[in-house]
Amino acid sequence: MNGVKTTCPYCGVGCGVVAQRDDSGAVSVRGDENHPANVGRLCVKGAALGETTCHDGRLLYPEIDGERASWEAALDAAASRLGAIIDKHGPQAVAFYASGQLLTEDYYAANKLMKGFIGAANIDTNSRLCMSSAVVGYKRAFGADAVPCSYADLEQTDLLVFVGSNAAWAHPVLYQRIAAAKQARPTMKIVVIDPRRTATCDIADLHLALAPGSDAGLFVGLLNALSDSLAPEAFDGQAQALAAAREWSVGRVAQFCGLTETEVARFYDWFLSAPTAMTLYTMGINQSSSGSDKCNAIINAHLASGNIGRPGCGPFSLTGQPNAMGGREVGGLANQLACHMGFDPADIARLGRFWGSERIAQTPGLMAVELFDAIGRGEVKAVWIMGTNPAVSLPDSDAVRQALARCELVMVSDITAQTDTANFAHFRFPALGWGEKNGTVTNSERRISRQRAFLPAPGEARPDWWIVAQMARRLGFGEAFGWQHPHEIFCEHAALSGFENDGARAFDISALASLTREAYDALAPVQWPVTIKQPQGTPRLLEAGAGWRGGRLNMVAVSPALPQARPDARYPLWLNTGRIRDQWHTMTRTGRVARLMQHQPLPQVVMHPDDAARHAVREGDLVEVASTQGFMVGWATLNDAQAPGALFAPMHWNAQFASHGRVNTLVAPVCCPHSGQPESKQTAVRLHKRRTGWQGELFCRTMPPLAPDLLWWRRALDGCLHFTLAGVASPQRWLRELAGREGWQMQYAQGEGFFHLLAWRDGALMLAFYSAARRPAVETEAIATAFAAPPANAAARHALLAGKGARHAPAKGRTICSCFGVDENAIRTAISAGCDSPGKLGDTLRCGTNCGSCIPELKALLVQTASLPEAANQAGGGERMAFELREEFIARQAGREIGR
Ligand SMILES: Nc1nc2c(c(=O)[nH]1)N[C@H]1C(S)=C(S)[C@@H](COP(=O)(O)OP(=O)(O)OC[C@H]3O[C@@H](n4cnc5c(=O)[nH]c(N)nc54)[C@H](O)[C@@H]3O)O[C@H]1N2
Ligand SMILES: Nc1nc2c(c(=O)[nH]1)N[C@H]1C(S)=C(S)[C@@H](COP(=O)(O)OP(=O)(O)OC[C@H]3O[C@@H](n4cnc5c(=O)[nH]c(N)nc54)[C@H](O)[C@@H]3O)O[C@H]1N2
Ligand code: SF4
Ligand SMILES: [Mo]
Numbered sequence: 001m002n003g004v005k006t007t008c009p010y011c012g013v014g015c016g017v018v019a020q021r022d023d024s025g026a027v028s029v030r031g032d033e034n035h036p037a038n039v040g041r042l043c044v045k046g047a048a049l050g051e052t053t054c055h056d057g058r059l060l061y062p063e064i065d066g067e068r069a070s071w072e073a074a075l076d077a078a079a080s081r082l083g084a085i086i087d088k089h090g091p092q093a094v095a096f097y098a099s100g101q102l103l104t105e106d107y108y109a110a111n112k113l114m115k116g117f118i119g120a121a122n123i124d125t126n127s128r129l130c131m132s133s134a135v136v137g138y139k140r141a142f143g144a145d146a147v148p149c150s151y152a153d154l155e156q157t158d159l160l161v162f163v164g165s166n167a168a169w170a171h172p173v174l175y176q177r178i179a180a181a182k183q184a185r186p187t188m189k190i191v192v193i194d195p196r197r198t199a200t201c202d203i204a205d206l207h208l209a210l211a212p213g214s215d216a217g218l219f220v221g222l223l224n225a226l227s228d229s230l231a232p233e234a235f236d237g238q239a240q241a242l243a244a245a246r247e248w249s250v251g252r253v254a255q256f257c258g259l260t261e262t263e264v265a266r267f268y269d270w271f272l273s274a275p276t277a278m279t280l281y282t283m284g285i286n287q288s289s290s291g292s293d294k295c296n297a298i299i300n301a302h303l304a305s306g307n308i309g310r311p312g313c314g315p316f317s318l319t320g321q322p323n324a325m326g327g328r329e330v331g332g333l334a335n336q337l338a339c340h341m342g343f344d345p346a347d348i349a350r351l352g353r354f355w356g357s358e359r360i361a362q363t364p365g366l367m368a369v370e371l372f373d374a375i376g377r378g379e380v381k382a383v384w385i386m387g388t389n390p391a392v393s394l395p396d397s398d399a400v401r402q403a404l405a406r407c408e409l410v411m412v413s414d415i416t417a418q419t420d421t422a423n424f425a426h427f428r429f430p431a432l433g434w435g436e437k438n439g440t441v442t443n444s445e446r447r448i449s450r451q452r453a454f455l456p457a458p459g460e461a462r463p464d465w466w467i468v469a470q471m472a473r474r475l476g477f478g479e480a481f482g483w484q485h486p487h488e489i490f491c492e493h494a495a496l497s498g499f500e501n502d503g504a505r506a507f508d509i510s511a512l513a514s515l516t517r518e519a520y521d522a523l524a525p526v527q528w529p530v531t532i533k534q535p536q537g538t539p540r541l542l543e544a545g546a547g548w549r550g551g552r553l554n555m556v557a558v559s560p561a562l563p564q565a566r567p568d569a570r571y572p573l574w575l576n577t578g579r580i581r582d583q584w585h586t587m588t589r590t591g592r593v594a595r596l597m598q599h600q601p602l603p604q605v606v607m608h609p610d611d612a613a614r615h616a617v618r619e620g621d622l623v624e625v626a627s628t629q630g631f632m633v634g635w636a637t638l639n640d641a642q643a644p645g646a647l648f649a650p651m652h653w654n655a656q657f658a659s660h661g662r663v664n665t666l667v668a669p670v671c672c673p674h675s676g677q678p679e680s681k682q683t684a685v686r687l688h689k690r691r692t693g694w695q696g697e698l699f700c701r702t703m704p705p706l707a708p709d710l711l712w713w714r715r716a717l718d719g720c721l722h723f724t725l726a727g728v729a730s731p732q733r734w735l736r737e738l739a740g741r742e743g744w745q746m747q748y749a750q751g752e753g754f755f756h757l758l759a760w761r762d763g764a765l766m767l768a769f770y771s772a773a774r775r776p777a778v779e780t781e782a783i784a785t786a787f788a789a790p791p792a793n794a795a796a797r798h799a800l801l802a803g804k805g806a807r808h809a810p811a812k813g814r815t816i817c818s819c820f821g822v823d824e825n826a827i828r829t830a831i832s833a834g835c836d837s838p839g840k841l842g843d844t845l846r847c848g849t850n851c852g853s854c855i856p857e858l859k860a861l862l863v864q865t866a867s868l869p870e871a872a873n874q875a876g877g878g879e880r881m882a883f884e885l886r887e888e889f890i891a892r893q894a895g896r897e898i899g900r
Helices: 071-089 104-118 132-142 151-155 172-184 199-203 215-229 238-245 250-257 261-273 291-305 324-330 345-355 368-376 397-406 464-474 486-498 517-521 609-614 732-742 780-788 794-801 824-832 838-845 855-866 877-893
Strands: 004-007 016-021 027-031 094-098 123-125 159-163 189-193 206-208 277-281 314-317 382-386 409-414 427-430 439-442 447-451 573-578 604-607 622-626 631-638 646-650 683-689 694-700 711-715 721-727 745-751 754-761 764-772 815-817
Touching: 004 447, 071 094, 071 382, 071 409, 071 427, 071 464, 094 104, 094 368, 104 123, 104 324, 104 345, 104 439, 104 464, 104 486, 123 368, 132 291, 132 314, 151 172, 159 261, 172 199, 189 199, 189 261, 199 855, 206 261, 215 238, 215 250, 215 261, 215 291, 250 261, 261 291, 277 291, 291 314, 324 439, 324 486, 345 486, 368 397, 439 486, 486 517, 604 609, 609 631, 694 780, 732 745, 732 754, 732 764, 745 794, 754 794, 764 780, 780 794, 815 824, 815 855, 824 838, 824 855, 838 855
Parallel strands: 094 123, 094 382, 159 189, 159 277, 189 206, 277 314, 382 409, 409 427, 573 646, 604 631
Antiparallel strands: 004 016, 016 027, 439 447, 573 683, 604 646, 622 631, 622 683, 694 721, 694 764, 711 721, 745 754, 754 764
């Protein structure tokens, strides 16, 4: 097979990718048919990976205080400042903040340096915001952070429950796999538990739209319902867990969760009668002030029903990031040591023996939210941030920014030059990105896969592990960090996993400790443990019914708690935050790809139509959402999939992509006491419409200085920069001054409520601007094309001034299928012409035939379009007509050029 086999760097599904670079440097990717996680499939983010490998926006050289420096100079200066802080204030005064997007080898190196040699445990990771409740859940139940299931179980289960998971968008390939399994075996039942009706509900037999944060009530009630069939003392903690569950009747659960008794009873009946059941849970469970207890409430139900350690069974926490699991293996969390060791004296001594260090951290370090608090108070004086963007992703992110601004020494290893976090850095280290770096990642089902390099290192970027090792040498620990290749780090990590293990620690890949470099390069995906007894890996854990560190499996007594925030008269609504289909986190990669920006190009604030009416908000209005912490601005989207009283906003937008788009300015830093994971899903907020004088679209070659009172959103477009803008004061003066300063020729049209302007230099289009009272509809791609190929004649220039291409393309609607760029209007037209199923739409337009993530939306359009009267089927028709009238007016005005 041509191409290099590697692994997708986005979600925890961990799909195998075959990547290839042609002579022109263009990168193409396809799914690896031999990778067990995806057997050839990719979702739209994976399929667009080739478009993210260009060097635009990359951090290519080390920097000291924003100035380019050599590696020697940057590392010497950073190490000397870090060393001085350690000498003066002790190791507890410094910290690392790492990421589930590092490779295992990078992560291992960072953890070894901090916990093994600097001698404090202040290394935490963005997995604290993501998986830490799940880790606590597994450790309390099994004695180890061990995910018992495999993806193969998904095809064998009778009942599959998604809780707090929008897998259709967040784990798309896995979701497609489940959808295919259900189609092949329709008796398989699917339940979705989520306050919103998400795309994942498309394949659900039952959707429980429970009250925000009330899941523990549902699962404690389930344990109560299961208690009769349970043998006494089958598990440690059973009596206490059952006692805590005893009062949770179906009636009480229904009230607590805001569900009907029928709904609750149906779910319990299905769970009790299913021969096999799996529960897939993610952020709707973990990101909670009682997240660990919610995880144990789920696991308790699996223990009680025997749905564990058998094919088609198990409590399955899906990991978010490509290497969240790898981080858990190497000890990336501040409250664990490497290879599933803890802080008991025996583990500390064992690690000291293996690493040859007497400086092993003796006590757990600071967890993410505490860590940034300590930075804010000046107790932690130096932080090294690797592969994560905490100024965006941590709760109360304004306080995080203040802490970083005050911090004596901030070092950032990243692939991106401009991020909200990198803007606070004294030192920036350019890391290798996907396609360039080399190592391993572990997915949700414990499967270790290789990421392989197929691109040369850009600029002076270096692997993350190399940067850490160089720092370690300069701090005086060189001998322990003498690796020349990630293969050596992997083997050391594998050896440590088996060191004095004897089955006491679940994570054991000692059979891989002696891999040759060739064998490492050829390593096929394998599920841990990989031991002498199980050299081919281990698909399923807990088959013998015993756990680790003591052996018995545990139930944990759970008293259901609601979120810490409670809506009140001043902040009457819930705000729920999370992911959209085509963006990844803080958008550093996906936000640059035009194709991925089309599905939801602007941050939407989704609300039930009743809430919108109550707040006098219409579809497409600009709205401000505020909590006691801060505010954000987004675009109102009305949807009855949202429960009344609750808003949803995406987590992705940040200061590089919008003036006021950060949801985490609103989220309070309230955490689960066991896991330290923040409650990112429930905030009490208020909503109001944001009044603007105008809204507009700006197309330009370089980012112009924006007036400070403007609201702006950056969008990705091939051919030019694109911003959506909104403001109160007229934009005319600002734009005319800008063009005047640059010496551009201007051509403009204005009239009742609208203003359009084109700016030219020597016949080349420099800027195009269109504003109206509400966001004007313009032909984005035609305008972008004009930057490379200016309009040929006056008529085409006039059309451009009107926001159109020379030839009228049919009006484009919202992109639904990003894989093939199929928009809503084309789909509606095809439906009107007789396509009455996703399959027929796929045959006609190709939409939905690649990754399949848009199939739920295709189905929704089929239902909507079928129920609309004929005239209204022409989506966007009204808007288009209004514009035609305006265009006439423009034609008269156009051509009035004002001089330099
Ligand atoms: N497209 C895309 N995919 C991704 C990512 C991405 O950035 N973009 N990130 C990856 C990462 S790191 C992660 S962690 C995963 C996250 O994957 P998911 O957890 O599936 O994604 P989220 O959108 O954060 O939240 C999931 C759901 O939790 C629901 N929820 C909110 N509150 C509650 C509640 O009280 N109870 C219940 N039952 N549900 C609730 C939300 O409505 C939402 O639909 O996605 C991974 N995949
Ligand atoms: N309100 C709210 N907040 C949330 C969440 C939510 O649902 N709601 N979800 C939380 C969750 S689950 C997560 S996982 C976090 C994610 O939040 P973050 O980790 O902050 O988000 P990313 O954008 O993934 O940041 C990764 C950074 O690493 C850089 N990078 C990429 N590859 C490499 C590499 O190979 N090496 C190095 N050194 N850098 C690299 C990228 O350019 C980027 O700057 O957000 C959390 N925050
Ligand atoms: S589902 Fe998509 S984002 Fe996740 S690993 Fe597979 S291709 Fe990548
Ligand atoms: Mo995550």
